[in-house]
Amino acid sequence: MTSTAIQVRNLRKAYPTKVAVADVSFDVRAGEIFGVLGPNGAGKTTTVECVAGLRQADGGQITVLGVDPQAHPEAVRARVGIQFQEIQLRDKITVREALAMFAAFHADPADVDNLIAMLGLTDKAHARFKTLSGGQKQRVSIALALIGKPDVAILDEMTTGLDPQARRDVWDAIRAVRDARTTVLLVTHFMEEAERLCDRLVLLDAGRVVAEGTPADLIAATPEATSLEDVFVARTAAQTPRHVFA
Numbered sequence: 161m162t163s164t165a166i167q168v169r170n171l172r173k174a175y176p177t178k179v180a181v182a183d184v185s186f187d188v189r190a191g192e193i194f195g196v197l198g199p200n201g202a203g204k205t206t207t208v209e210c211v212a213g214l215r216q217a218d219g220g221q222i223t224v225l226g227v228d229p230q231a232h233p234e235a236v237r238a239r240v241g242i243q244f245q246e247i248q249l250r251d252k253i254t255v256r257e258a259l260a261m262f263a264a265f266h267a268d269p270a271d272v273d274n275l276i277a278m279l280g281l282t283d284k285a286h287a288r289f290k291t292l293s294g295g296q297k298q299r300v301s302i303a304l305a306l307i308g309k310p311d312v313a314i315l316d317e318m319t320t321g322l323d324p325q326a327r328r329d330v331w332d333a334i335r336a337v338r339d340a341r342t343t344v345l346l347v348t349h350f351m352e353e354a355e356r357l358c359d360r361l362v363l364l365d366a367g368r369v370v371a372e373g374t375p376a377d378l379i380a381a382t383p384e385a386t387s388l389e390d391v392f393v394a395r396t397a398a399q400t401p402r403h404v405f406a
């Protein structure tokens with residue numbers, strides 16, 4: 161039987177001027193790649209920040225690996241790897257040094273060189289962080305999320321700024337992570353990424369769930385849709401596909 165890694169029930173989060181998450185519920189099964197999709201401002205980042213215990217929700221219940229991240233954020237963060245959109249590292253540190261430094265914070269870290277190879281950074285292992293391209297820095301941030309061998313990895317816009325080949329390399333790496341039994345919660349704007357990579361996904365719009373299922377199920381359930389992008393346009397208030405990539 162497949163177990164549930166993450167359960168979100170009736171999540172609500174309002175900022176002083178905006179209800180970011182009105183009512184969001186979904187289940188993520190252990191060992192799957194689960195996507196959180198939606199137009200700009202749909203509440204994706206706020207949702208995953210609440211799941212990670214980085215933000216206090218106003219209502220609803222969340223469990224991650226059986227633990228409430230709102231009540232016990234430290235316990236959840238010990239088992240969850242989070243990719244930060246902007247990583248701050250000293251300019252002179254090398255890729256390998258950075259990963260080794262973060263590995264030292266964990267009792268049973270991943271092998272630094274394997275992780276570097278998995279993310280296609282072997283020839284940059286001894287390069288200083290400041291000399292890396294945006295895409296290479298992005299891959300370092302993914303490696304840092306995985307260094308503690310987390311049971312759950314939360315990746316927010318992980319391939320933004322990557323060229324098509326680098327994006328495909330990262331997809332392969334994420335599949336390898338999933339195949340090694342890590343559950344992956346993925347926020348993405350890229351419909352092709354979601355279609356190819358996600359086992360299941362939830363589509364948010366204006367802080368609510370408008371669709372949930374496998375990419376194939378969602379396409380089949382939407383009249384005249386032949387791609388996830390068609391589903392996105394049909395089910396959200398996004399006016400044109402261009403909005404998706406804004």
Ligand SMILES: Nc1ncnc2c1ncn2[C@@H]1O[C@H](COP(=O)(O)OP(=O)(O)OP(=O)(O)O)[C@@H](O)[C@H]1O
Nearest residue numbers: 175176178180198199200201202203204205206207
């Ligand atoms: N700290 C904050 N204070 C006030 N409003 C915020 C804050 N963070 C987010 N918001 C607003 O809440 C809404 C949801 O934001 P959130 O970042 O969760 O959406 P998102 O789906 O991740 O958007 P994007 O795709 O643009 O990153 C947006 O309207 C955003 O402007």
